[in-house]
Amino acid sequence: LLLETKLHQALKQDRLELHYQPKIDLKTDTVIGMEALLRWYDPELGHIPPDRFIPFAEDCGLINDIGVWVLRKASAQACLWNETHDLSLRVAVNISPIHISTDGFVEMVREVIAETGIDPHLLEIEITEMSMLDYTEDLIDTIKQLRALGITISLDDFGTGYSSLNYLKKFPVDVLKIDRAFVRDIVPEKSGIAMISAMISLAHALNLQVVAEGVEEEAELNVLREHGCEYVQGYYFSKPLSVGDFTNLIVNTV
Numbered sequence: 001l002l003l004e005t006k007l008h009q010a011l012k013q014d015r016l017e018l019h020y021q022p023k024i025d026l027k028t029d030t031v032i033g034m035e036a037l038l039r040w041y042d043p044e045l046g047h048i049p050p051d052r053f054i055p056f057a058e059d060c061g062l063i064n065d066i067g068v069w070v071l072r073k074a075s076a077q078a079c080l081w082n083e084t085h086d087l088s089l090r091v092a093v094n095i096s097p098i099h100i101s102t103d104g105f106v107e108m109v110r111e112v113i114a115e116t117g118i119d120p121h122l123l124e125i126e127i128t129e130m131s132m133l134d135y136t137e138d139l140i141d142t143i144k145q146l147r148a149l150g151i152t153i154s155l156d157d158f159g160t161g162y163s164s165l166n167y168l169k170k171f172p173v174d175v176l177k178i179d180r181a182f183v184r185d186i187v188p189e190k191s192g193i194a195m196i197s198a199m200i201s202l203a204h205a206l207n208l209q210v211v212a213e214g215v216e217e218e219a220e221l222n223v224l225r226e227h228g229c230e231y232v233q234g235y236y237f238s239k240p241l242s243v244g245d246f247t248n249l250i251v252n253t254v
């Protein structure tokens with residue numbers, strides 16, 4: 001209960017923070033967008049990682065309010081960066097499967113788009129592969145409506161769920177994000193390269209773009225490049241950055 005009260009207060013008092021991790025286009029070696037990642041610092045409890053408080057927020061019912069906050073904040077920030085620096089960066093937000101399955105989700109997204117002025121083509125929603133476990137026709141319909149608005153839909157943590165291939169057939173997504181566990185296996189295992197190569201081929205056969213997550217080593221990057229992966233994210237390029245640090249990054253490199 002203490003944690004719930006604290007999280008609720010942090011949300012209401014705007015004390016949650018978003019960090020942004022750049023996504024790099026391997027064709028041009030430029031930053032083409034960023035993933036917004038929640039950070040929560042509590043004066044008494046210290047830094048609480050999202051791995052801990054997101055599942056908690058899903059259990060206690062705060063996840064929808066958090067999702068709206070993240071969407072609004074990230075959209076407004078992306079608009080500011082794009083206008084100030086004459087860019088077209090696409091911002092990605094993580095949305096809980098619980099939230100996206102809520103009635104009125106698409107309407108809420110429409111309102112945030114109107115309110116912040118973000119071009120829906122510069123907005124991306126990441127949903128985990130787990131969302132598909134007990135998917136419904138309603139969820140598929142929601143995803144179709146979001147895509148009709150111009151929003152990009154990404155399948156996060158790809159490869160970690162169950163029956164991925166079966167779900168992939170049914171889900172109208174744009175981007176497949178290969179989980180970092182597979183990137184970690186690239187070097188030095190030969191089978192790791194085979195897996196990555198197969199996942200990239202699969203994505204392309206289904207007309208999906210591919211993002212590899214958690215790229216830390218140049219050797220991993222080289223293999224990904226060689227096998228036609230379009231986009232990467234990871235510590236090799238940058239960890240998630242505060243607003244100030246991300247601003248410095250785009251001022252200096254984009």
Ligand code: G
Pocket residue numbers: 036037038049050051054070093094095096240
């Ligand atoms: O940033 P970090 O690696 O600590 O994130 C850990 C996990 O928390 C990731 O799986 C990420 O998807 C999730 N996460 C981070 N920010 C958000 C958010 O704003 N909303 C949701 N639903 N999950 C998030």
Ligand code: G
Pocket residue numbers: 021037094156157180213214215216233234235236239240
């Ligand atoms: O599950 P999701 O992809 O939304 O979570 C992204 C998480 O991965 C973030 O918490 C981010 O901090 C973390 N992350 C990003 N790049 C790297 C990386 O290169 N290595 C590792 N180990 N974690 C990373």
Ligand code: MN
Pocket residue numbers: 035094126156
């Ligand atoms: Mn993600």
Ligand code: NA
Pocket residue numbers: 156157158177179180213
């Ligand atoms: Na992921």
